[in-house]
Amino acid sequence: MANIITDETIEYVGILAKLELSDEEREQAKKDMGRMLDYIDKLNELDTSGVEPMSHVFPVKNVFREDEVTNGDGSALTLKNAPEQKDGMFLVPKTFD
């Protein structure tokens, strides 16, 4: 494995992803990430000079919708995903702004 992920990096990525890893999981994640970067290195061997970066998997562009209301009251469906709710809203732990 050419890419070695340091403890600091995995710690930082963990903070960004809001994940708490056990020591075991951390070691595994370091290996996985290293392998992913190895694969990217492999891709980097290709000469892509003059190739436009791909921003969509299909060669399509300009897919638009008209500005017309097509959706009705979606609250029941949306709130199905709420572990807790109150007054038609999601109830979540106190959040600072």
Added chain:
Amino acid sequence: MSKEYETVIGLEVHVELATKTKIFCGCSTAFGASPNSHTCPVCTGMPGSLPVLNKKVLEYAVAVGLALNCQITRECKFDRKNYFYPDNPQNYQISQLYLPICRDGWVEIDTPQGAKKVGIHEIHMEEDAGKLIHDEWEDATLVDYNRSGVPLIEIVSEPDMRNADEVIAYLEKLRLVIQYLGASDCKLQEGSMRADVNLSVREKGAKEFGTRTEMKNLNSFRAIARAVEGEKNRQIDLLESGEKVIQETRRWDENKETSYAMRSKEDAQDYRYFPDPDLTPVSISDEFLEEIRRRQPEFRTEKMKRYREEFDLPDYDIEIITSSKHMADIFEATVALGAQPKKVSNWLMVETLRLLKEQEEDPEDIRFSPENLAKLIRLSEEKAINSTVAKEVFEVMFRENVDPEQYVEEKGLKMVSDEGALRKTVEEVIAANPQSVQDYRNGKEKALGFLVGQTMKAMKGKADPASVNRLLKELL
């Protein structure tokens, strides 16, 4: 203060676009709906849902960009800005980092030193987040996603402003341009226009910028002006006492007139942007651009010029009327209905502005129709009502947009034009006030005023003061 400092200010202005639907789904953007009723799998970020760009958003963004002298990015796309926060159900906000729709523009503002250009760094399209409400009872947070996915444009200026006045002038300018375009109502109080202020100070003449802070939660021009002053002084105090300014986001507390460092929603400012794979790239054709150019409205400067040519109005009136697109629209429509321009202007400049101020409203909130204003002007021109009654009717019309003709009829406010009835009342007033009559005959002009007042009172205000005057003089 021993050294001289210069303040450097740049603004990030978010403007909520006046579309009927959200940026990537067919949910309504209407205000005041019950919580979470305007949501669907797209704007709540459900896996497998597919966002599709609202064409109107692109049109508005390009129109604003053109009006602000920007370069339009002909091949643009959307990116994901990743962060975790309960107001953001997708865990990313769809925005534009790499290829924003507009770049390199400018607007001109007036300063005491003359006209000044403020650069526009870029404008990008993005989606709004949901609303968090603190629940005191549960000591928890409630989330309503109705605003999630409402279209925004973010206008990022260059750090070209040097004081609060320039900041306000810049914001006023943006607001006018965007209101004229109909792209947003730009109400700071209601959050359809939001300004974040990036501010740093440096010693006068220094080339490098100082460390800047970003100030949020500014919801009035007054708050912005105070926050600029406050933050400038705070930073200078820090530097003077040998401390450093920390780059951070601060929240302005308008009640306490002070700011405090926010516990940032992004402890690490690392958004890991990447192109959104669900949305197709946007390619702007010459035809599209031409169509938007063709549709651009008459902006304020052109409108002022035309008013000067078309209407016999003082510059001051023109300035005030065109300072609000909505007011200018009402003015033009009322004049088109045959009302005399100066009369229309007077109603707008005097009574309308007075009542708006009383209600703490903006010209954008005017509710009466041009038809009704034209009718009121006609009634008073034809002397069907006198000026006191006209003002009373106007107040009701201002509040409820009543039809003045109908209202005057219903309330019996029409002036008594029956000369006989008026003469009879005048005779009665003369008979009832011998002392005043005596005074008048002895040369006391004031006594006449009293007698006019008494007659008007007896007529319940429904007489033409000029006729009363004439009759009194005749009969005395």
